[in-house]
Amino acid sequence: MVNYIKRRKSRITEIGTLKIGGDYPISVQSMTTCDIKDIKKTIKQIKQLEAVGCDVVRIAFPDIESCHLIAMIKKNTHIPIMADIHFNHAIALEVMKYNIDGIRINPGNIKKELQIAHIIEEAKKKNIMIRFGINAGSLDKNILVKYHEPNYEAMVEETIRLINYLEKINYHNIVLSIKSSNVMDTIKANEIIAERCDFPLHIGITEAGFDRKGTIKSAIGIGILLYMGIGDTIRVSLSGNPEKEVLVGHDILHSLGIRKRGINIIACPTCGRCQVDIHRIGQKIENSLKDIQHPFSVAIMGCVVNGPGEAKVADIGIAFNKKEAMFYKKGQLVGRCSIEESVQKIIKEIRSMSYKVK
Numbered sequence: 001m002v003n004y005i006k007r008r009k010s011r012i013t014e015i016g017t018l019k020i021g022g023d024y025p026i027s028v029q030s031m032t033t034c035d036i037k038d039i040k041k042t043i044k045q046i047k048q049l050e051a052v053g054c055d056v057v058r059i060a061f062p063d064i065e066s067c068h069l070i071a072m073i074k075k076n077t078h079i080p081i082m083a084d085i086h087f088n089h090a091i092a093l094e095v096m097k098y099n100i101d102g103i104r105i106n107p108g109n110i111k112k113e114l115q116i117a118h119i120i121e122e123a124k125k126k127n128i129m130i131r132f133g134i135n136a137g138s139l140d141k142n143i144l145v146k147y148h149e150p151n152y153e154a155m156v157e158e159t160i161r162l163i164n165y166l167e168k169i170n171y172h173n174i175v176l177s178i179k180s181s182n183v184m185d186t187i188k189a190n191e192i193i194a195e196r197c198d199f200p201l202h203i204g205i206t207e208a209g210f211d212r213k214g215t216i217k218s219a220i221g222i223g224i225l226l227y228m229g230i231g232d233t234i235r236v237s238l239s240g241n242p243e244k245e246v247l248v249g250h251d252i253l254h255s256l257g258i259r260k261r262g263i264n265i266i267a268c269p270t271c272g273r274c275q276v277d278i279h280r281i282g283q284k285i286e287n288s289l290k291d292i293q294h295p296f297s298v299a300i301m302g303c304v305v306n307g308p309g310e311a312k313v314a315d316i317g318i319a320f321n322k323k324e325a326m327f328y329k330k331g332q333l334v335g336r337c338s339i340e341e342s343v344q345k346i347i348k349e350i351r352s353m354s355y356k357v358k
Helices: 039-051 064-076 089-097 113-126 141-147 152-168 183-196 211-227 242-255 278-288 307-313 339-357
Strands: 012-015 018-021 027-031 056-060 081-084 102-105 129-135 174-179 201-203 233-235 263-267 296-301 316-320 325-329 332-337
Touching: 012 129, 027 242, 039 056, 039 064, 039 242, 064 081, 064 089, 081 089, 089 102, 089 113, 102 113, 113 129, 129 152, 141 152, 152 174, 152 183, 174 183, 183 201, 183 211, 201 211, 211 242, 233 242, 263 278, 278 296, 278 339, 296 307, 296 339, 307 316, 307 325, 316 339, 325 339, 332 339
Parallel strands: 027 056, 027 233, 056 081, 081 102, 102 129, 129 174, 174 201, 201 233, 263 296, 296 316
Antiparallel strands: 012 018, 316 325, 325 332
């Protein structure tokens, strides 16, 4: 595949064992949705996120008492853990005592410069990455007075003020995040900041919404920025199961040819010629194989018009007619089976191929 994207050169930062920025792969992040004090559920959710390709997981720490759970979480999981801190800078200081991999703070709600300086001082000692999140929903009130609304200009001004401060104190182990629920404001603000500094950028559309609209807004906003070469790590912010955030994130990267992981389903939109339930078949295959990490293309075609052609260019392909399914592997017709048998045949074959490439 031709690489059409020239990626912006950014500094390299580290969170745990993961490097962000430079030429390192664009990472996919998500966030747990359960109360951290339900430790079993928290660990289970992180493991589920790991299984579908999450590179960094963020956890909300609501109080000082929750910080002691970090050791247990890290013992039972593998990906870097980022603590999400709001309002109370003491929680940021506390999580660092337990060797958290990274912290995320919002200068819009931890406003005192001395408190931010104290967080940075402690982070320097332990080389803990800080992600500074500039969100349209929590901008400094003086900036909002100036611009009357949380637009891209307001986000840019607050971000540049932060950059100037970070450059003054010579602190660089950071990632910047400039987000809005407005797609165009997010794109414009990140475009300007990408020209202003070389800090790694975490991109996404915050509070994007539910499945359909949230996925579309995220794909457009994140996709445009990535095509412009902007973005070192991403999160698709969807209301619901965080596993879907990770899967959609990888799909966005895959569609741009940036990073390939997992199953790529090629499926016909169906028409009057189709004699099978392509949606049901495709959903069952996709859901059964969401843990597969190696990239495979699977063509699921509903009739013989384009079916054999698409099936031949996929790793695994199946084309249906009224009575049976034609089964293709690496472009060759290798057999036929009943419609009922076809789903399990594809799942079994992909798992076998995945095992061989490990």
